[in-house]
Amino acid sequence: MMMQEQIREEAGGAMLFDASLASGVDNDWFDPGYWRARDALEVQGGGRGGVAMIDTPAGACVLRHYHRGGLVARFNRDRYLWTGAAHTRSFAEFRLLAHIAALELPAPQPVAARLRRHGLFYTGDLITRRIDGAHTLAQCLADGRLDADLARETGALVARFHREGIWHADLNAHNVLVTSEALYLIDFDRGALRTPAEAWRLANLARLRRSLVKLGAAERIPDFQAANWGPLVYGYERTMGA
Missing domain, CATH: 1.10.510.10 (Transferase(Phosphotransferase) domain 1)
Structure with missing residues (x-):
């Protein structure tokens, strides 16, 4: 199925998603507590902040919040300088994964990405399809x-x-x-x-x-x-x- 990229802007941020997979995506999808309340969450370590395995209407997925690494993380855990939506970590990775999927290379399929504005900064999240048995x-x-x-x-x-x-x-x-x-x-x-x-x-x-x-x-x-x-x-x- 061809990807159907859509952007939904909202107060304080925006979501980028594949409408063919996740037409009903909203902010709840990026909240681990939402999935925990539905017994549809498994948290795993790894990376800077771990990832959440979630069972969504689009299938089994991985939810990742972008965290900073290195010394800067001591005083800035997850905020990045705002230079436009296209340059955010979440939107950029979503679109690179979409390009990879179009080339039929083996990588996670992007489902949805979110950015939230915080003045001169933003935070980001990404949801991808889970690769089972790996x-x-x-x-x-x-x-x-x-x-x-x-x-x-x-x-x-x-x-x-x-x-x-x-x-x-x-x-x-x-x-x-x-x-x-x-x-x-x-x-x-x-x-x-x-x-x-x-x-x-x-x-x-x-x-x-x-x-x-x-x-x-x-x-x-x-x-x-x-x-x-x-x-x-x-x-x-x-x-x-x-």
């Missing part, structure tokens, strides 16, 4: 399931996005989801479309490698470089050249 690549590493085949598939996954000029701002082992049928990339906050260039592509791969090493891949897997990272790069380069 484990992160980090979990696969911890469980001893990161073998050469999975590494090759991971490299091929990243290459599919890079071939389309899609840059992931935080490519790490927590943002690769593994299911029995396919692999997915998630969390495209601050992601962007870029002119194809070797420099940013290699930097993206290096970020993924640092993530795996930080999670103990070199200690968990004998000869990690040859046994896993080599196959990952092979899968990446083969797909890039296809």
Whole structure:
């Protein structure tokens, strides 16, 4: 089904949504308490503020509130400077995910996004379709399931996005989801479309490698470089050249 993007402006903010999935979306959809009262909420950790798994009329979804990271989060937890709706984290990620969906690449399907104005600042939220039966690549590493085949598939996954000029701002082992049928990339906050260039592509791969090493891949897997990272790069380069 083709996406039907619509914007609903309201006092204090606006909502952007796919009318083919969520024509009845309203502010309640972005309130975890609303879903908790209906026994349709499961909160999971991860990321800066965790995410809420919600059962909506559009199906099983993930609700995420945008939180700041780093030192700035100590005095500003979730507010960002307002420079226009199109530049908000929530609207930008929604539209990037919509572009990814149009390319039929494996990533979460966007359902709705919201921004709320607070003077010179705004807060944002995003709802995407849930990917069921998934484990992160980090979990696969911890469980001893990161073998050469999975590494090759991971490299091929990243290459599919890079071939389309899609840059992931935080490519790490927590943002690769593994299911029995396919692999997915998630969390495209601050992601962007870029002119194809070797420099940013290699930097993206290096970020993924640092993530795996930080999670103990070199200690968990004998000869990690040859046994896993080599196959990952092979899968990446083969797909890039296809």
